[in-house]
Amino acid sequence: MKTHVRILFAVAALALAVGWFGLRRGNAALAARLSESTAPATRGAP
Amino acid sequence: MKARAEPVVWAAVLAVLSALVAVEGRRRAELERQIPVAPQELYRTLAHSRTNWQIVDVRADVAEGYEDSHIPGAVPLPGCDLARAPEAARDRIYPSVPTVIVSANGDAADAHRCIARFTAARRLAGGMAAWVAAKLPEDSGEYAPPSVKAGGGCL
Numbered sequence: 001m002k003t004h005v006r007i008l009f010a011v012a013a014l015a016l017a018v019g020w021f022g023l024r025r026g027n028a029a030l031a032a033r034l035s036e037s038t039a040p041a042t043r044g045a046p
Numbered sequence: 047m048k049a050r051a052e053p054v055v056w057a058a059v060l061a062v063l064s065a066l067v068a069v070e071g072r073r074r075a076e077l078e079r080q081i082p083v084a085p086q087e088l089y090r091t092l093a094h095s096r097t098n099w100q101i102v103d104v105r106a107d108v109a110e111g112y113e114d115s116h117i118p119g120a121v122p123l124p125g126c127d128l129a130r131a132p133e134a135a136r137d138r139i140y141p142s143v144p145t146v147i148v149s150a151n152g153d154a155a156d157a158h159r160c161i162a163r164f165t166a167a168r169r170l171a172g173g174m175a176a177w178v179a180a181k182l183p184e185d186s187g188e189y190a191p192p193s194v195k196a197g198g199g200c201l
Binding site: 009 | 055
Protein backbone atom coordinates (compact mmCIF):
# COMPACT_ATOMS: atom_id res chain seq x y z
CA MET A 1 0.00 0.00 0.00
CA LYS A 2 1.42 3.35 -0.99
CA THR A 3 2.34 5.86 1.66
CA HIS A 4 0.04 8.60 0.37
CA VAL A 5 -2.95 6.24 0.45
CA ARG A 6 -2.02 5.28 4.00
CA ILE A 7 -1.85 8.98 4.95
CA LEU A 8 -5.25 9.54 3.35
CA PHE A 9 -6.78 6.73 5.41
CA ALA A 10 -5.10 8.02 8.57
CA VAL A 11 -6.40 11.57 8.00
CA ALA A 12 -9.93 10.25 7.39
CA ALA A 13 -9.76 8.14 10.55
CA LEU A 14 -8.46 11.09 12.56
CA ALA A 15 -11.23 13.37 11.25
CA LEU A 16 -13.86 10.79 12.18
CA ALA A 17 -12.33 10.26 15.61
CA VAL A 18 -12.26 14.02 16.28
CA GLY A 19 -15.86 14.31 15.08
CA TRP A 20 -16.92 11.46 17.33
CA PHE A 21 -15.25 12.97 20.40
CA GLY A 22 -16.77 16.35 19.62
CA LEU A 23 -20.23 14.85 19.30
CA ARG A 24 -19.77 12.88 22.53
CA ARG A 25 -18.75 16.01 24.43
CA GLY A 26 -21.62 17.99 22.96
CA ASN A 27 -24.08 15.23 23.81
CA ALA A 28 -22.81 15.04 27.39
CA ALA A 29 -23.30 18.80 27.76
CA LEU A 30 -26.79 18.57 26.26
CA ALA A 31 -27.72 15.68 28.55
CA ALA A 32 -26.53 17.67 31.57
CA ARG A 33 -28.58 20.67 30.42
CA LEU A 34 -31.60 18.47 29.94
CA SER A 35 -31.32 16.86 33.38
CA GLU A 36 -30.97 20.34 34.91
CA SER A 37 -34.07 21.61 33.14
CA THR A 38 -36.16 18.56 34.07
CA ALA A 39 -34.89 18.16 37.68
CA PRO A 40 -37.45 19.13 40.33
CA ALA A 41 -36.90 22.68 41.52
CA THR A 42 -35.98 21.76 45.08
CA ARG A 43 -32.59 23.46 45.16
CA GLY A 44 -32.56 26.28 47.66
CA ALA A 45 -35.93 25.30 49.09
CA PRO A 46 -36.16 25.52 52.86
CA MET B 47 0.91 -6.42 8.23
CA LYS B 48 0.35 -8.17 4.92
CA ALA B 49 -0.10 -5.84 1.97
CA ARG B 50 -3.52 -7.27 1.14
CA ALA B 51 -4.85 -7.06 4.65
CA GLU B 52 -3.93 -3.44 5.27
CA PRO B 53 -6.68 -1.77 3.17
CA VAL B 54 -9.23 -4.08 4.78
CA VAL B 55 -8.06 -3.06 8.26
CA TRP B 56 -8.23 0.63 7.34
CA ALA B 57 -11.69 0.18 5.85
CA ALA B 58 -12.82 -1.60 9.02
CA VAL B 59 -11.42 1.20 11.20
CA LEU B 60 -13.21 3.83 9.10
CA ALA B 61 -16.44 1.84 9.16
CA VAL B 62 -16.34 1.51 12.95
CA LEU B 63 -15.60 5.22 13.40
CA SER B 64 -18.37 6.14 10.95
CA ALA B 65 -20.80 3.98 12.87
CA LEU B 66 -19.79 5.67 16.14
CA VAL B 67 -20.30 9.11 14.59
CA ALA B 68 -23.71 8.03 13.26
CA VAL B 69 -24.77 6.71 16.69
CA GLU B 70 -23.71 9.94 18.42
CA GLY B 71 -25.39 12.00 15.72
CA ARG B 72 -28.65 10.15 16.25
CA ARG B 73 -28.31 10.63 20.00
CA ARG B 74 -27.73 14.36 19.44
CA ALA B 75 -30.92 14.65 17.39
CA GLU B 76 -32.83 12.79 20.11
CA LEU B 77 -31.47 15.04 22.87
CA GLU B 78 -32.17 18.19 20.88
CA ARG B 79 -35.76 17.10 20.49
CA GLN B 80 -36.16 17.04 24.26
CA ILE B 81 -34.57 20.39 25.03
CA PRO B 82 -36.98 23.30 24.60
CA VAL B 83 -35.81 26.43 22.85
CA ALA B 84 -36.21 29.65 24.85
CA PRO B 85 -38.09 32.53 23.18
CA GLN B 86 -35.03 34.81 23.16
CA GLU B 87 -32.89 32.03 21.73
CA LEU B 88 -35.43 31.39 18.97
CA TYR B 89 -35.62 35.10 18.19
CA ARG B 90 -31.83 35.34 17.94
CA THR B 91 -31.71 32.25 15.75
CA LEU B 92 -34.39 33.59 13.42
CA ALA B 93 -32.79 37.01 13.27
CA HIS B 94 -29.19 35.97 12.68
CA SER B 95 -29.08 32.40 11.45
CA ARG B 96 -29.06 31.47 7.82
CA THR B 97 -30.67 28.17 8.76
CA ASN B 98 -34.16 27.93 7.39
CA TRP B 99 -36.27 27.24 10.51
CA GLN B 100 -39.92 26.39 10.29
CA ILE B 101 -42.22 27.56 13.08
CA VAL B 102 -45.35 25.50 13.52
CA ASP B 103 -48.14 26.83 15.72
CA VAL B 104 -50.13 23.90 17.12
CA ARG B 105 -52.63 25.81 19.28
CA ALA B 106 -56.00 24.15 18.87
CA ASP B 107 -58.13 27.27 18.37
CA VAL B 108 -56.99 29.08 15.21
CA ALA B 109 -59.31 32.06 15.67
CA GLU B 110 -58.41 32.78 19.28
CA GLY B 111 -54.86 31.53 19.03
CA TYR B 112 -53.07 31.90 15.73
CA GLU B 113 -55.20 34.66 14.20
CA ASP B 114 -55.12 36.70 17.40
CA SER B 115 -51.34 36.59 17.75
CA HIS B 116 -48.54 34.46 16.37
CA ILE B 117 -44.82 34.46 15.77
CA PRO B 118 -44.07 36.12 12.41
CA GLY B 119 -43.71 33.46 9.74
CA ALA B 120 -45.37 30.72 11.83
CA VAL B 121 -47.52 28.16 10.05
CA PRO B 122 -50.76 27.05 11.78
CA LEU B 123 -51.23 23.33 12.39
CA PRO B 124 -54.06 23.17 14.98
CA GLY B 125 -53.75 20.17 17.28
CA CYS B 126 -50.97 18.92 15.02
CA ASP B 127 -53.66 17.71 12.62
CA LEU B 128 -53.00 18.46 8.98
CA ALA B 129 -56.70 18.11 8.15
CA ARG B 130 -57.50 21.06 10.45
CA ALA B 131 -54.81 23.34 9.05
CA PRO B 132 -55.91 26.17 6.74
CA GLU B 133 -55.70 25.04 3.12
CA ALA B 134 -53.00 27.54 2.26
CA ALA B 135 -50.80 26.19 5.06
CA ARG B 136 -51.12 22.48 4.28
CA ASP B 137 -48.42 22.33 1.65
CA ARG B 138 -46.20 24.73 3.63
CA ILE B 139 -45.42 22.25 6.40
CA TYR B 140 -42.23 20.35 5.65
CA PRO B 141 -41.38 17.33 7.87
CA SER B 142 -37.66 17.43 7.06
CA VAL B 143 -37.05 21.12 7.81
CA PRO B 144 -35.76 22.03 11.33
CA THR B 145 -38.91 22.94 13.22
CA VAL B 146 -39.97 24.74 16.38
CA ILE B 147 -43.33 23.70 17.80
CA VAL B 148 -45.31 26.51 19.41
CA SER B 149 -48.11 25.56 21.77
CA ALA B 150 -50.13 27.83 24.07
CA ASN B 151 -48.03 27.36 27.21
CA GLY B 152 -45.18 25.14 26.02
CA ASP B 153 -46.75 21.99 27.40
CA ALA B 154 -44.28 19.14 26.80
CA ALA B 155 -46.91 16.44 26.23
CA ASP B 156 -48.70 18.49 23.54
CA ALA B 157 -45.48 19.35 21.78
CA HIS B 158 -43.95 15.88 21.88
CA ARG B 159 -46.95 14.38 20.13
CA CYS B 160 -46.25 16.77 17.29
CA ILE B 161 -42.47 16.61 17.38
CA ALA B 162 -42.59 13.00 16.19
CA ARG B 163 -43.96 14.24 12.84
CA PHE B 164 -40.73 16.09 12.08
CA THR B 165 -37.18 14.94 11.45
CA ALA B 166 -35.68 17.65 13.69
CA ALA B 167 -38.03 19.53 15.96
CA ARG B 168 -37.96 21.28 19.32
CA ARG B 169 -40.67 22.94 21.33
CA LEU B 170 -40.77 26.58 22.35
CA ALA B 171 -40.29 26.80 26.12
CA GLY B 172 -43.33 28.45 27.65
CA GLY B 173 -45.10 28.45 24.28
CA MET B 174 -46.74 31.54 22.82
CA ALA B 175 -47.37 32.90 26.33
CA ALA B 176 -43.62 33.11 26.95
CA TRP B 177 -43.01 34.70 23.54
CA VAL B 178 -45.61 37.41 24.31
CA ALA B 179 -44.25 37.88 27.84
CA ALA B 180 -40.76 38.39 26.41
CA LYS B 181 -42.21 41.21 24.26
CA LEU B 182 -40.89 39.71 21.05
CA PRO B 183 -42.41 40.59 17.65
CA GLU B 184 -45.88 39.25 16.99
CA ASP B 185 -48.12 39.08 13.99
CA SER B 186 -51.87 38.62 13.74
CA GLY B 187 -54.47 37.64 11.19
CA GLU B 188 -55.09 34.68 8.94
CA TYR B 189 -52.24 32.64 7.55
CA ALA B 190 -50.90 33.94 4.27
CA PRO B 191 -48.18 32.03 2.41
CA PRO B 192 -44.96 34.01 2.01
CA SER B 193 -44.99 36.38 -0.93
CA VAL B 194 -42.45 35.97 -3.71
CA LYS B 195 -41.90 39.73 -3.55
CA ALA B 196 -38.88 40.92 -1.59
CA GLY B 197 -39.23 42.39 1.86
CA GLY B 198 -41.69 39.98 3.46
CA GLY B 199 -41.28 37.69 6.43
CA CYS B 200 -38.52 39.49 8.31
CA LEU B 201 -38.56 39.78 12.06
